[in-house]
Amino acid sequence: MVRNGISASGGSGDTPARCDAEEIVASVSDPDRFGVIAERHFAEIYRYLSRRIGAEAEDLASETFVVAFRRRSAYDASRADCRPWLYGIATNLLRSSGRSELRKLAAYRREASRMISTKGAQADDAAEIADRVDAQSEVADVAQAFSQLDDQHRDALYLVGVAGLTYKEAAEALGLSLGTLHSRVARARSALRDLLQPSGHEETARSVSAIRDRGERNER
């Protein structure tokens, strides 16, 4: 199963839904077996954190597995797939570490803005310019709006919308009831819509107008 380009299964060929819990339970008496969990899921957790905080992901990704190892005796063995558990630990570490993902979101926004002007200036066709500007402007706007959500809502939306967890898995990860998670995601989506509607179209329109003007000047 592939979610957002992330393989949900590890390299062992096992199905995590059947074997994660077994490995974790077994590792309580045989700690070495916990290494399987790291080999299986480290890359996914690392990718998740690198999306959120970039190069600083290494610190938290390794710490996630150390914390998980120390808490493995409390793992709920009825939850066969341990990924929600690991996402939850990683998300909590992210929150408590003081590392801010806002810088990363700002970088996405800057990159999108840069691409608007670069691609716009390079394109010849006005319609192509408009399409590209629309797309990149939307990226910038979404990154901007996403950064304005509070941590709780951003976490919920990230796990569901970006990491690709199901609502049930995201609820497990964040220690929330399914209803609360649903509510948080809904509120976050609503807030995103609100944040995007007034400014997004205006900014896009301004950007398109500016680049079209440049294109017309070049043609003259």
Place this chain on the structure above:
Amino acid sequence: MNDELVLLGKVIPEGQEPDETAWRRVRVELATAIAEERNMAAKRVEPVPRRSRGHRRFLVRGIAAATTSVAAAVLVLVLVVAPGSRTGNQAPSASSRAGKPSMTWHLAGVLRSPAAFHPDAGLFEPAAIDCPAINVCYVFMASVVVANRNLQSFVYVTRDGGRTWARFPLPTGVALNVGGEEPSCPTVDACMVEADYQPSFGPPTGTYLLTTTNGGKGWTVQPMSVPRDSNVSDPHCFTVEICYALGFVPRPKGLGGGWETAFMRTDDWGKSWTVQRLPWTGTPSARQAATFYDGYVTFLSCVSESRCLGFANGIGVQAKTDRVVTMEWRTDDGGRTWSGKWISEGGPDNLSCWNELDCAALGSLRNTTDVLTTDNDGSSWHAGPAPKSAWLSSMTCLNPGVCLVAGAVADGNGGRVVFYMSTDGGRTWSGPATLPEGPLVALNIDCATSTVCYAVAAPEAPGTTMLYSNSPGSS
């Protein structure tokens, strides 16, 4: 936009794959954790350094008193600051890092001093202790009246686990309060303690800091630059620059008078302090604020210079019963901003976090004594049974989840100290253990590591203070 989630997935680029360094790091750190768990510290792989400092926690108000029904004597127990690991200190020996903490306490040294009795309070005064490294402890004796009605205090320093001691006088006029000050020694040579300063016997002239950076040989007395009439609790230092303290500051005029909790921070070893008020109006909702009276933050646990978790207990004045209600406060930016969250009806007596996720608190929830634990950074708390004792004092926890609870039982002779230990973050307990001699009227504990703790205690006869340790290496 039709679907925000789809758009979001497109906006945020794919994450990077871990490189070889990242893979090596997680494998090494996991191998280290496994080795530690197997008590193979002597052979363990050295971890990749992750932080420049260890996790720290401190208890701001760690003093309580209990009256035994038999002797009607006040038994004062104080559980002092207990950092989980310390930097700038000598490294723990392999043997001390290995294994679980011992529940056997032995006499490690005896201090003879006239300072065990406070003439004003009429109570035996506990000596204050801080142990910044396995064999290094500072013991601050209570003040005594000397010539010309001046106050005099002494600090005793051992660097060999209590076998030998050096005694240094504190500046004349320094008053260590009844109940014991809680010193904080971020390195083996540097300590800070807050005290009243009375150059001549009389009312205190303000809040002062005593600091040393040369192992106690010399001390600097400086006024603490906090708002007038502030009441400051013991500072806790992460380094010889950065320290925190909690205190009460007068509420601004127009808000009905009274006091507010304030969080204070210095970045220059006490020379200047920033004061961040924590008004009780910051409760999550107006309804809760209306029922939350005197919700002062009195327990604080910091696992890093930026992140602290605190508890504020108050009385629900509009509730049908005067139940204690509790708020959890937290900061992730070194105290500049705080957020509050209603956690329960309860009344935790203290709070101790030993990493970013795990904390425990000893307290009352639903009218029973419980240990509250969280393994998700305070998002939710679980109440479990506390160790049984006639009366439980304070609890301190250190990485990797070793918790020590001190308590007291009445024995017909003034009370006896008991300890309980948990190695799973407060979920299960072993004990009780007792000190070899008793009864003792004052006790103060500090742990250099999760396996090496010291206790100072005084028998009823003044003049002798004893140091106990649970480390087999110190005797």
